[in-house]
Amino acid sequence: MSDPTPFEKRTQEVLEESAKRLDGRTRSRLTQARHAALARLEQPQRFGWRAYLPASAAAGAAVLAVVIYTGRPAVNGAPGPGAAEDMELIADVDAPDFADEGEDLEFYEWAAGEQES
Amino acid sequence: MTAFVTLAGVYSTTDFQAVTRRLDQGSMTSRALDQFLASVEKRAFKIAQLGLRNDDDALDAVQDAMMKLVQSYASRPADEWRPLFYRILANRVLDMQRRRTVRGRIMAWLPLRDAEDDDEYDPIAQAPCGGPDPAKRLELDEAIGVLETAVAELPRRQQQAFLLRNFEGLDVNETATAMGCSEGSVKTHYFRALESLRARLGEVF
Numbered sequence: 022m023s024d025p026t027p028f029e030k031r032t033q034e035v036l037e038e039s040a041k042r043l044d045g046r047t048r049s050r051l052t053q054a055r056h057a058a059l060a061r062l063e064q065p066q067r068f069g070w071r072a073y074l075p076a077s078a079a080a081g082a083a084v085l086a087v088v089i090y091t092g093r094p095a096v097n098g099a100p101g102p103g104a105a106e107d108m109e110l111i112a113d114v115d116a117p118d119f120a121d122e123g124e125d126l127e128f129y130e131w132a133a134g135e136q137e138s
Numbered sequence: 139m140t141a142f143v144t145l146a147g148v149y150s151t152t153d154f155q156a157v158t159r160r161l162d163q164g165s166m167t168s169r170a171l172d173q174f175l176a177s178v179e180k181r182a183f184k185i186a187q188l189g190l191r192n193d194d195d196a197l198d199a200v201q202d203a204m205m206k207l208v209q210s211y212a213s214r215p216a217d218e219w220r221p222l223f224y225r226i227l228a229n230r231v232l233d234m235q236r237r238r239t240v241r242g243r244i245m246a247w248l249p250l251r252d253a254e255d256d257d258e259y260d261p262i263a264q265a266p267c268g269g270p271d272p273a274k275r276l277e278l279d280e281a282i283g284v285l286e287t288a289v290a291e292l293p294r295r296q297q298q299a300f301l302l303r304n305f306e307g308l309d310v311n312e313t314a315t316a317m318g319c320s321e322g323s324v325k326t327h328y329f330r331a332l333e334s335l336r337a338r339l340g341e342v343f
Contacts, residue, residue, distance in 0.1 A: 028336055029304055031343045032285060036305045039282045040180040050197050051179045058175065058204035062168050062212060131315070135218065 167212055174219050175204055178306070182227055185301045188290045189231040190238075199234055203227040221308065224316035228298055235294075281343070288338045292331055295319075299327035300335070 025033070043051075179200060186196035203226040211222050289297060295317070302313045303324070313328075314321045 025304075028340075028343055029332070032335065032339075033304050035278070035281045035285050035343075036181075036184065036289075036301075038278055039286065040184045042282075043180055043183065047183065047193065047197065048180075051183060051200065054197065054201035054204055055172065055175045055179060057201065058208045059168055059172055061205060061208045062171070131318075135214075 170216055171208060171212060171219075174216065174223075175207075178220065178223060179204075181306055182223070185224075185305065186227060186231055188286060188301065189294070189297065190234055191290060195234055195238075199227060199230045202230050206230075220306075221312040221315035224302060224306065224308070225318065228316060228318075232294075284339060285335075285343075288335055292334060295323075295327045296331035296334065299324050300331035303328050 182200050182203065183196055186199040187193060190196050190199065203223055206226045207219065207223050211219065214222065289300065292300065298317050299313060302308045302316055303310070308316060310321045310324050313324045317324060317327075
């Protein structure tokens, strides 16, 4: 930051002092949180293809259902009125995990861009 | 080429060296991440605390951000960790604020809960760390209280910009990455935050 004003310096000092004064319980819980996070590094990495197993299985089941359904002789020459809804239910696959993380797609685009560059 | 036998099979020296190198890199990454997280954890907690106004929620948010960084971005260059970490933390804080709003709407319909089951006061855990003399300490106590109240009441984006720039010391580019907006927006939010704080605290500070 270029040449902070006295006001900026003062607010920074006060906030730093506030961070230094964290009580023992909070400091201890932060250390525990850090160790818990780092323990994740020690765990064996998931194989990439395993992450796609549930989605692949669901997609496979959907394809199979389509094949069976379309191979069945139609009653009165056309599918029933609820056919489209049934297919929607069969083909519905859960959204990927990252959509639940509360992180927007712009962030992933940025991260992907950074990795490519 | 030297070959050696292990329970898992026969390996060449080159394989062994590659495995050793990977283990060394893993250990280095772990140490670097430990140092990085230790260097930001207190400020990250304060930032989350000011956004959420609740210590337990702030601790949860920081822990989640640490987990996510380690799980998803440990392999990224170390100089990218800080903006990434604060981006994750900001998202987590926002998520918790939204959940709390929804929970508040639901709880408004339910009977009041006794406050007795909250954490009991623990004098040892609450004991302050050593520091300046009592007069100076009292003055700082007041300054901290006034400033934190004013910062907590800033609009969310101004609060983020102020804390990331002024407290965490990120530059404009890093702050923009952490906030997911343009550098121009960061400058605007930061300027407005400063104006607002100056107007409120000018006499005290």
